[in-house]
Amino acid sequence: MKKQFFKLTIIFFGLFGLESCADLDLPSDGRMTLADVFGNYQRTRNYYGACLSYMPQVGFMYQGQRTPLASFSDEAHDASDGANGNVNDWYNDRTSSTNNPVAGAYSWAHYFQGIRKCNTFLTNIADPSIATANIDENEKNGWIGQIHVLRAYFYLQLIKRFGGVPIINTPYEVTHDFSQDRRASFEECVDFILADCDAALALPETNSATTGFRWDISDSERGTITRAFAYAVKSQAALYAASPLWYEAGSKYTWEKATEITKEALDQCLTHGFELFKTKPAEDIAQNAYAYYFILRSDPSRAIDKETIFESTTARTNVWKFAGTPITSGAEKAGAGPSQELVDAYGMQSTGEMPVLGYSDAQHLQPILNPASGYNPENPYEGRDPRFYASVYYNNSPRSLTSGSVDKDLYPLTFTTPLNNVDLTTNGGEQTIRTTSSDPWVFTTTLGNTLSAGERRVISFEYKSNKTVNNAEFFFCVAGGPQGGVSSGENITIQEASEWTRFEYDLSTAIENFGFGVNSNGGQSPENHFLRFDPTGGDGYEITIRNLRIESFTNPPSATPVETYVGGNSGISSNITETRYTRTGYYLRKFNNYKSGVSVDADGLMKIFRLGELYLNFAEAAYQSVGPDAAVEAKASGASALSAREALNRIRARVDMPPLPSGLSKENFEVRYRNERQVELAFEEHRFFDVRRWKILNETDKFVTGMRITKTGDGYTYSRFKLQDRNTNSDKYLLQPISQSEATKMQSYTGQNWQNPGW
Template sequence: MKKNVFRVLIMAACFLSMESCADLDLPSDGRLTLEDMFSSYQRTRNYYHSCRSFFPEKGFTYQGSRAPLASFTDEGHDASDGVNGAVNDWYNNRTSATNNPIEGSYSWTHYFQGIRKCNTFLTSIKDPNIATAYIDEDEKNGWIGEVLVLRAYYYLQLIKKYGGVPIINTPYEVNHDFSKDRRATFEECADFIIADCDAALALPEGGSANTGFRWNINDNERGVITRAFAYAVKSQTALYAASPLWSTGGTKYTWERATEITKEALDQCLTHGFQLFTTKPPEDVAQNAYAYYFILRSDPSRSVDKETIFESLSARTNVWKFAGTPITEGAEKAGFGPSQELVDAYGMQATGEMPVLGYTDGDHVQPIINTAAGYDPMNPYVGRDPRFYASVYYNNSPRSLTSGVIEKTLYPLNFAATKNNVTVSGTNEVKLVTTSSDPWVHTTTLGKAIAAGQKRVISFEYKSNKTVNNAEFFFCVAGGPQGGVSTGENITIQQAGEWTRFEYDLSSAITKWGFGVNSNGGQAPQNHFLRFDLTSGAGYEITIRNFQIESFTPPPAPVAVETFVGGNCGISSNITQTRFTRTGYYLRKFNNYKSGVNVDGDGLMKIFRLAELYLNFAEAASNSVGADAAVASKANGAAALSAREAVNIIRARAGMPALPTGLSKEVFQIRYRNERQVELAFEEHRFFDVRRWKILGETDKFVSGMRITKNGNSYIYNRFKLQDRGTNVDKYLLSPIKLSEVSKMLSFTGVNWQNPGW
């Protein structure tokens, strides 16, 4: 039959040799029939794999400019603004139905070609007259589930860009009547997407470890679509459908329904072992868990990374190359530079408050400083949200974390019998309890001399029922304290219920006091020991393990990123200098400082991750029941959760204080949107968020930067406005459909499918 003819090497052009949304599965010259294709297990499996080949890679992928999507948002400004290409066209408002700078490879045609593949597979695999190959039922269900969700995902990408699109769920026959085609509404498309995901989730998981539509996959199955992926698609679809851009009177996608769908997606992932990534990295690898997460490639088995639902398959972000600092080996251009508006969005760690509440002028050079935040405009990068340091290179930030390997010599110490007003119990974990004033205890001797010219640090892990103030350490020989830390140092050991690392650098004290009597050529002899003075009173209980002195020669200080005018990475407004930032900042997120021409260790973009599901739920729930009302769970083992609690879980991972209870709906919305902005920065969310919230007119007219000049040992900070873009008007809420597609469908249907304003 004609409808069963299929060409293995299928061409993009089908109907009259033209690309079209409508030409999704026209038959070919009969070189292979569908019966031939689906009569073989291997050919069927290959066809199933081909449905994945339309999956988009995220990163520096936008046309010839090799820019990220962030370059086309208020997240930043690209240093390729003066070079012909996508960035220059966007910033100069040269977008049209024939030239869309952000369409890139993943266009209307691209996704419909992927949908065509999925339609052919789903129709054929279920037809017993076509699919005659023996395939294990669990394996077949796994393929069907994956392809259903892939089709849903391709449709989600289309509606995010273009709004409602034609819904096509069967292969087109040769005699298809294109005049009957129509653009569905956004709501109808959302229904279709969620129905595909539900159909996949209704399939059994399978009876064996490597087949079926599953939650868990192995590390060698990277790229397999899972049940978590299906729930993530549902969550994002429902959130978008309930958002102001698409939520119209009478829509079924209310905030209440979005809350139900997003909560189910979050709960299902949590009950199946997903967790936020909290692994502390080695100090020479990344600054914190958040930074580490974005340079560490995910492991699909989730043995280490339990947060990632799906990650780009092959394209590393290449920040070092396409948005690198001028002092990065092999960097080709500065590329994307974060905006001052984004930098202002990172809160203060001590207070949890936003440092800047807005601007008193239209150019964003006069910030409204939040006096409760603890922000110092003369030291603007001190005390900020840890995600800031993981995401942005700012003036005098270290380009690398270390310049070499630290080799330490350890001097383990135990506690000796000599003590005063303190009880000592235990061996590996020693409990010290003070009984009166002036409590102190001696340690065992060093055992070997500490050489001069090195850094010496006292370290241990501890738990303490109270904060210990006025603690002191002394180097001692028989007869009492000699040198060491002077009285009045007021060393503080904070109260801690969990094991906490304590460090105290002895170097300055040794420089001042030496090692006391019997020292030899600037060394601490092996018979020296420490006296540990705890505090001045009774009732302090501190448990200590791994008490030691660490002796090492630290590596040279890392080279600083100098973004001040004339610095090694100095700001430049010269459009011919693409190697220098336009905003005063460089991109750090995803960037492994060890990357260069010989190794690319930059991270891959996350397509879906658990943090997004927390934020999706928080947005929906705060709009439906308020910020503080707990929403019950339908999943076994999942707890009730409020919008505020969901946001605070994200903030806690980052090391930020919790949002308080009782925030008004308006204030919580500001704080929630701010949280989404910094947590998901540069991950291709902001472009769509400001559109679905219908705040594009407020955010994307231009961005600002920070021009810093050095004055002796101090700096002068001046905010400035970059060029107007003209891309914040209403027509930019949706992307233009390619003119050739619009013209063809106008001729077929008599209806203009083009989006407003294009």
């Protein structure tokens, strides 16, 4: 068989990065056959991993990976508008088939390379003459299911950007006849996407906790594609296919069909334990459950976060750095400043009404105010949807959620002897604790200085851990005293983490109850006090720690507010050379943990799929097909009937927003639905595509506006203003241009023009 002899060029640190050269037993020219790959368990597993490596890291992926996609939509205006690069090119209409500012790191070539990997894997793993490795059937099915869905996801990303693309489901042979290739229609591509997902979902479910194509995975399997991911792909693909940009008369993807598919996806996830994240954080952690959700790292086991279906695995958003306020230490630029149009979309919490119903002028400077909303244009940021406070820094919004977050005394510590059932190694500023048996513990060095009086004292560090520690404990001790001391608290949890994560534990209550060093012998002074750290009760735990310290918060005045008024500490600027200041009068807050800074990045990672999106997808399809209030029957065992309005109200209830009333017309409900989708999914890479598939780009993206605030005595004057025309709202911008080199190449092969209209 020809493909059995087809040679793969192997890049050592790519496909086979997990094996040594000796293990590979490569020929001297560095190549091996597909039979060599799929005849070996570890090499087959590595090829599966190579396919997964093409999953995009969604986040700040533009302008040299320093700007989010929101900056290229009506969600935001970026402060890099005067700097050379993607933002400036987009805002000045310099997009072309040879210069696509929104191509980012993941575009046509990237996804087709991923598809080629998937095709090679799926073709060869199914060929018994090539796939001769001894692999457990459940494990193999798990890989096959994931790669089917991954290929479907790659195609979904392509058609969202370019429309119909060639459907390639086998590895190209050397003799492949490119003249026979063609661009499939959008409908045909969606057929293929759904078929791939259904092929994966048809694989048998197993009782195995570690193998098979599963619903449930462990925290150590972050990045694994699950059944929920397959349903999420189906939901989004069907929704797009039924949308105005892509639906054609006679297509099978009607709103009725989209309702069926999106309801099944939602029902399946609900019956398998997914639910909206509603955990209310402490006041000094985040403003509300919605804010907390977007800074909290998801746990794939869904022990805490039951909403996330899939999250970027490594790329933190870096809001603090690339969209930070000027008063944030280490921030490099203001980045994506939320637009006034987005701010206007956040409703009023007391009434549930939209404050702004539209604009009476073409410049968006004269808002049509809703008198029933309770909105006060002289106090525009009071009483808004809680998602507003979680997503936007506005004038006089608190930069921090607790006093003392900036001014604090630090008491650095390191681990030292004595220790018990612990191996301790030090590498520069990092120390690694490895537990070897039961009752492990290790001392810290002494404080060296007396703790100053303060409201709060916190033990903190950054760490990586191979497992979750569920019963850690700290003890107050005194030099020269007993080995033990007084416990600061039991059952402290340190979550498993593969990248640097901040840990905090508040010692204040324990200090208040017991004092510090209550077991002292001879009244030693407080600077000789230290801690004993008991990581867990067993062996096999490995925790690497840096920046171990006690932080003493010293009662400073209230946290410095973000002043966006002209001349304020974060004041608005129209000077294109000042990239540290907002262009719109607002800064991005979503994903931003106010504790992030140069020492530790605790900002959230973007969710690629989450349950909230599935509720919205279903609501859109349902109101279009049967109206806002008609209940759609369950599509999975154990699920219940649901209407479009009820789906939206579940989203709103999570943030304590009043429910939408019954009886809205389809047209009025559409306004409320699109508004809800805009604020719920803000900055999550949906708006850019939504306004295109709805074919309202010409209404939304010509320009955005901001708010210039002037301080007048004890009050403020608010003045809306228009930013530059972008001219990125014509019909040709509904689709992205295919790279001219690719389009030219395919035209030479097929004789057909492959380029998208207008490019």
